[in-house]
Each structure stands twice: as structure tokens, then as C-alpha cells.
Amino acid sequence: DSGVTQTPKHLITATGQRVTLRCSPRSGDLSVYWYQQSLDQGLQFLIQYYNGEERAKGNILERFSAQQFPDLHSELNLSSLELGDSALYFCASSWGSSNQPQHFGDGTRLSIL
Amino acid sequence: KNEVEQSPQNLTAQEGEFITINCSYSVGISALHWLQQHPGGGIVSLFMLSSGKKKHGRLIATINIQEKHSSLHITASHPRDSAVYICAVTPWGGSQGNLIFGKGTKLSVKP
Numbered sequence: 001d002s003g004v005t006q007t008p009k010h011l012i013t014a015t016g017q018r019v020t021l022r023c024s025p026r027s028g029d030l031s032v033y034w035y036q037q038s039l040d041q042g043l044q045f046l047i048q049y050y051n052g053e054e055r056a057k058g059n060i061l062e063r064f065s066a067q068q069f070p071d072l073h074s075e076l077n078l079s080s081l082e083l084g085d086s087a088l089y090f091c092a093s094s095w096g097s098s099n100q101p102q103h104f105g106d107g108t109r110l111s112i113l
Numbered sequence: 114k115n116e117v118e119q120s121p122q123n124l125t126a127q128e129g130e131f132i133t134i135n136c137s138y139s140v141g142i143s144a145l146h147w148l149q150q151h152p153g154g155g156i157v158s159l160f161m162l163s164s165g166k167k168k169h170g171r172l173i174a175t176i177n178i179q180e181k182h183s184s185l186h187i188t189a190s191h192p193r194d195s196a197v198y199i200c201a202v203t204p205w206g207g208s209q210g211n212l213i214f215g216k217g218t219k220l221s222v223k224p
Binding site for chain 1: 161203209
């Protein structure tokens with residue numbers, strides 16, 4: 001058990017809809033990372049937050065947004081969903097903002113119909 | 114060309130064999146990570162290293178910074194080692210810790 005909790009585990013929705021994925025980091029960890037794993041692109045970095053502030057941005061679409069709350073949990077919001085957004089979305093956490101081992105959640109599997 | 118390349122893509126071994134998975138990268142890095150992803154999808158961090166060698170049980174990870182190359186070795190492989198092994202790097206510089214991933218090596222160990 002990594003100590004990182006992601007909910008929900010599975011999500012099925014339709015094109016054009018909006019969903020929110022939630023992540024609770026391991027106790028004591030200040031950084032939260034979001035990654036997307038799709039069949040064609042593999043694992044890709046989306047965004048990092050450190051202690052409530054955005055620290056790094058990767059290949060995150062404008063339709064996607066994230067935030068980290070004062071209690072350090074994070075949410076990833078995906079809107080105007082397209083078929084190609086179907087993927088596994090992982091959250092990871094670490095104590096520091098860089099050069100730290102990352103602890104991964106079990107992922108949220110998003111299926112767009 | 115991907116910034117992180119792994120070989121082989123697929124690997125089938127017999128139980129007990131010594132296994133090596135290779136990773137080459139083309140960017141400056143702060144650290145290199147080896148991750149394990151089981152068929153259920155969960156990802157476990159195996160190693161984070163920036164120099165030399167680390168060992169944990171039957172797993173050994175090495176890195177050669179000058180050659181931009183890392184290897185993951187599994188001694189006395191077992192069917193429970195069957196998984197996808199992913200090499201990832203933290204790019205050098207800044208205060209960010211995001212990872213750039215290889216495409217993974219799918220390992221199947223037969224009894």
C-alpha cells in the first residue's frame with residue numbers, strides 16, 4: 001500500500017461531459033503529480049503541485065485543470081471529454097518538490113463512450 | 114526519438130534465469146527511477162538512483178551517468194516478477210520533480 005488514495009477507481013462517461021478525479025497524497029507528502037497513461041502515448045506527465053502551488057506543467061490539455069487544496073489533496077478536472085481522453089490517470093506524491101521517490105496511487109480508469 | 118528508450122520491449126524468461134533490462138536516456142537528469150507496473154495497473158517505485166548501484170532483494174539497479182545508461186537486473190527470476198518495468202528520469206534543473214517515462218519492458222517469467 002503506497003498510502004496514496006485515488007477515487008474513483010473506475011469512471012465511465014460520455015463525450016462532452018466533465019469529470020473530477022481525486023487524489024489524497026501519502027501522509028506528510030507535499031508534492032502531488034498527475035500522470036496520464038494511454039495505450040498509444042504511454043505514461044505522460046500532466047502537472048505537479050507543491051504545497052498548494054503549481055510547480056510544473058507537462059502535456060496537459062487546456063480542457064484539463066487541477067488544483068491542490070490546503071489539506072494537500074488534489075483534484076484533476078477533465079472537461080469537454082473526447083474519446084481520446086480514455087486512459088488511466090495516476091496520481092503520485094512525494095515529500096519534496098524534486099529528486100524524491102514518488103509513491104503512486106492505484107489510478108483511475110476513465111472510459112469515454 | 115524518445116528521450117528515454119528501453120530494451121527489450123518484451124522479454125520472456127524461464128523461472129530462475131538472470132534478467133537484464135536496459136534504459137538509455139538523452140537528456141540531463143537529476144535522477145533515474147525504475148518502476149514496476151503489475152497487470153492490475155498499479156505502479157510501484159522500485160529504485161531511484163543518481164549514481165552507482167542499488168540493491169533490494171533480488172533486484173539490482175545500476176547507472177552510468179557518463180554513458181547515460183541504466184540497467185535493472187533480476188536474479189533468480191520468479192513468475193511473480195512478471196510485470197511491466199518502466200524506466201523514468203527526472204530532468205535536470207529547476208525545482209520540479211516530474212518524470213519522463215520510457216515505454217516499458219513487459220516481462221513474463223514462465224514456471
